[in-house]
Amino acid sequence: MSDTEPVVADVQSSTASSVKSFLSGGFGGMAAVLVGQPFDLVKVRLQTSEGVYKNTFDCFKQIIKKDGVLGLYRGMSAPLASITPIFAVSFWSYDLGKKICYAARTDKSSTDTHLTLAETTFAGAFSAFPTTLFMAPSERVKVLMQIQGQGGEAKYKGPVDVVRQLYKEGGIRSIFRGTGATLLRDSPGSAAYFVAYELVKKQLTPAGSRPEDLSFGAVLFAGGMAGVAMWTIAIPPDVLKSRLQSAPAGTYTGLGDCLKKTLKTDGPTALFKGLGPAMLRAFPANAATFLGVEYSMKAMNALF
Numbered sequence: 001m002s003d004t005e006p007v008v009a010d011v012q013s014s015t016a017s018s019v020k021s022f023l024s025g026g027f028g029g030m031a032a033v034l035v036g037q038p039f040d041l042v043k044v045r046l047q048t049s050e051g052v053y054k055n056t057f058d059c060f061k062q063i064i065k066k067d068g069v070l071g072l073y074r075g076m077s078a079p080l081a082s083i084t085p086i087f088a089v090s091f092w093s094y095d096l097g098k099k100i101c102y103a104a105r106t107d108k109s110s111t112d113t114h115l116t117l118a119e120t121t122f123a124g125a126f127s128a129f130p131t132t133l134f135m136a137p138s139e140r141v142k143v144l145m146q147i148q149g150q151g152g153e154a155k156y157k158g159p160v161d162v163v164r165q166l167y168k169e170g171g172i173r174s175i176f177r178g179t180g181a182t183l184l185r186d187s188p189g190s191a192a193y194f195v196a197y198e199l200v201k202k203q204l205t206p207a208g209s210r211p212e213d214l215s216f217g218a219v220l221f222a223g224g225m226a227g228v229a230m231w232t233i234a235i236p237p238d239v240l241k242s243r244l245q246s247a248p249a250g251t252y253t254g255l256g257d258c259l260k261k262t263l264k265t266d267g268p269t270a271l272f273k274g275l276g277p278a279m280l281r282a283f284p285a286n287a288a289t290f291l292g293v294e295y296s297m298k299a300m301n302a303l304f
Helices: 011-048 056-067 069-073 077-104 117-146 159-175 179-204 216-246 255-266 268-272 275-303
Strands: none
Touching: 011 056, 011 069, 011 077, 011 117, 011 216, 011 275, 056 069, 056 275, 077 117, 077 179, 117 159, 117 179, 117 216, 179 216, 179 255, 216 255, 216 268, 216 275, 255 268
């Protein structure tokens, strides 16, 4: 997504910009899932299993030994079906956040579309709020699908069955369990995500060139670094989210209780479980994300 799109008052142009942001985010989301699913599966297994795996590579080894290479893609149908629209909403929301920043400027005659660091931070953090409405239930389903197969019979036949059983057990509240933890992870995480991407893009842009004209490799690097920046700060709330969403009903009374029990039982280091696979996933998955976003945006700009 480019920060150099002209600020226009024309409603039609503004709508086109929003549509492009939405669609390009969707393409980016598909790329992220295809590249990052194995790492995400291992991350969740490590976060929700005590004493089953020695480390990241042992987890990979055990999954492949038991379920084959395709076992690394267990639970992928849910994120593939949901992450595509979720990323679409995320990039649309980021675009909306940027427009809010433009509208809030005191100099209404300015055509400068470059965001300040504070404006980019706001737009990134803002993007998490609409996105969480879709992300939280998707993550709940994904986590429950991913922890299956570690012992005993599978409880769920698929994502739809997960939703059906969750609703039967606890209604909408059960489906949306972990929403607070998801927002706690994604708001600061998204701020870091978009700020890092824009800053790295700026540093890689040669003098006299535009950021949207960066090379294939530069886009990959900037996207990868954005993912690393996000997950550097997102792991602790992600651990709490995974535990809240995977635990039987009644295990935790809320986010604070989950934090308290996690620290009491496993110590502070438990808040960084899954950091290895998360960081291994962060660069390639998000490099793929922004590659999908930027190149689909270029294609759409050429069409309309």
